[in-house]
Amino acid sequence: MRQRLLALCLFAYxxxxxxxxxxxxxxxxxxxxxxxxxxxxxxSLLRGGLLERLEGPRLRPGAGHRGWVKLVVVxxxxxxxxxxxxxxxxxxxxxxxxxxxxxxxxxxxxxxxRPGRDRIHVAGPSLCAAAERVLAxxxxxxxxxxxxxxxxxxxxxxSRRCALRQGRVERSAL
Amino acid sequence: MxxxxxxILASLSRGELHGYAIARDVDELSQGxxxxxxxxxxxxxxxxxxxxxxxESREVVVEGRRRRYYRLTSAGQTMLADExxxxxxxxxxxxxxxxxxxxxxxRPA
Numbered sequence: 212m213r214q215r216l217l218a219l220c221l222f223a224y225x226x227x228x229x230x231x232x233x234x235x236x237x238x239x240x241x242x243x244x245x246x247x248x249x250x251x252x253x254x255s256l257l258r259g260g261l262l263e264r265l266e267g268p269r270l271r272p273g274a275g276h277r278g279w280v281k282l283v284v285v286x287x288x289x290x291x292x293x294x295x296x297x298x299x300x301x302x303x304x305x306x307x308x309x310x311x312x313x314x315x316x317x318x319x320x321x322x323x324x325r326p327g328r329d330r331i332h333v334a335g336p337s338l339c340a341a342a343e344r345v346l347a348x349x350x351x352x353x354x355x356x357x358x359x360x361x362x363x364x365x366x367x368x369x370s371r372r373c374a375l376r377q378g379r380v381e382r383s384a385l
Numbered sequence: 386m387x388x389x390x391x392x393i394l395a396s397l398s399r400g401e402l403h404g405y406a407i408a409r410d411v412d413e414l415s416q417g418x419x420x421x422x423x424x425x426x427x428x429x430x431x432x433x434x435x436x437x438x439x440x441e442s443r444e445v446v447v448e449g450r451r452r453r454y455y456r457l458t459s460a461g462q463t464m465l466a467d468e469x470x471x472x473x474x475x476x477x478x479x480x481x482x483x484x485x486x487x488x489x490x491x492r493p494a
Contacts (some may be wrong), residue, residue: 232427234451235444235453235480236423236427236445236449237478238450238451238452239405239423239426239427239443239451239453240422240423240424242404242405242450243405243408243422243423244423245421246409247408249420251422251493252422252423252424254422254424255422255423255424255425256423256424258424258426259423259424259425259427259428262428263428276409348413348416348417349418353418385424
């Protein structure tokens with residue numbers, strides 16, 4: 212259903228562009244919709260496609276009038292798709308399966324680096340700081356993060372499990 | 386150059402990335418201020434590639450989805466460095482002016 216909606220929105224793009232990049236653009240929108248929401252991606256495809264058509268006649272001298280006629284047609288199509296998107300979004304959300312997005316936020320610090328085994332100690336305090344910044348951003352967005360600490364052989368491993376509930380959709384990261 | 390384009394160049398300065406990874410990185414880099422959508426990202430990548438600042442390196446299929454990778458060109462690296470320098474200079478000029486205005490304001494009696 213998601214794919215169909217995005218495929219419909221792709222009709223806003225000029226045919227040449229669609230023939231070249233349809234699958235790539237649809238997959239990009241699918242990826243982004245899992246993180247940032249389907250409606251936003253659908254609308255961005257419509258806007259991006261219309262803008263491309265608007266810029267098209269300016270780039271091709273002599274094609275102005277036909278370009279504007281096409282634009283009107285596309286605008287009408289876009290309005291129809293927008294109506295479909297607004298009406299169908301509730302159905303899409305209700306019918307959505309639970310998705311699990313897996314990211315790993317783990318860092319390892321050590322007080323006792325062992326000669327010849329440095330490879331396992333590559334993750335130092337700076338990497339932990341970077342992970343903490345990412346986690347702080349997640350928390351600001353409303354994610355709930357739990358902490359797991361492990362200590363073994365002079366190493367401290369810190370893992371975070373973050374989860375976000377939006378309606379019936381749950382995304383989680385470990 | 387738009388803020389979105391500048392963040393995309395900054396994101397690619399780390400190395401080759403695909404579109405979705407660029408969007409996530411820009412989100413993190415801008416601390417959630419710039420969130421790229423499929424339409425804007427596709428348009429911006431197309432314009433940057435057209436200007437020779439980035440180039441498509443390869444396309445792979447991961448779990449049935451196409452992912453197109455991009456990398457910064459040498460012109461892109463130069464543009465990023467120039468824009469960063471310009472922004473630093475602009476910020477410094479504005480800070481100097483703001484400080485001067487604060488100094489000139491009469492203190493309330």
